[in-house]
Amino acid sequence: TETQCTLGLTALRSDEVIDLTIKEYPAKHAEQMQQQNTQKVEASKVPEYIKKAAKKAAEFNSNLNRERMEERRAYFDLQTHYPLNTALYRPPLDPLDSEYLVLDSD
Incomplete structure (x- = not known):
């Protein structure tokens, strides 16, 4: 993008980055390779x-x-808890207590 160009940023592939570090910073590359080799099993x-x-x-x-x-x-596991039959635990709705008007169809 234009912002990257004004900042002097360049997009490189990973193999290009490795080649660049080998050429420009051989000591850092050797140190990095040594750390990677010690981590191998x-x-x-x-x-x-x-x-x-x-x-x-x-x-x-x-x-x-x-x-x-x-x-x-007793414990409650939030990771695996799934409420079952929530309809059984709800109180029945009373249409007279509702804020909405219920009209009879008679």
Whole structure:
């Protein structure tokens, strides 16, 4: 847009940005690549991490269910609550109490 042109902004594709950082800022690119390499997980450790995550999730769920049973006998979950049969709980409407005029068709 015109505003981008006046500010000196240029749209670049991601591969162009990577090439530019390699050429113009090799030290920063090397630092960034080093950080990305330290974050990568070895393929041999992935099953171990999956088992560990599943074990922690099961432990959390068992603690949550135990706490529910012992401390919170009743709870209200706003995420999954859906009111059922709301018509059964409404008081019947009385046409005489209404602000609108009700005419008999006689």
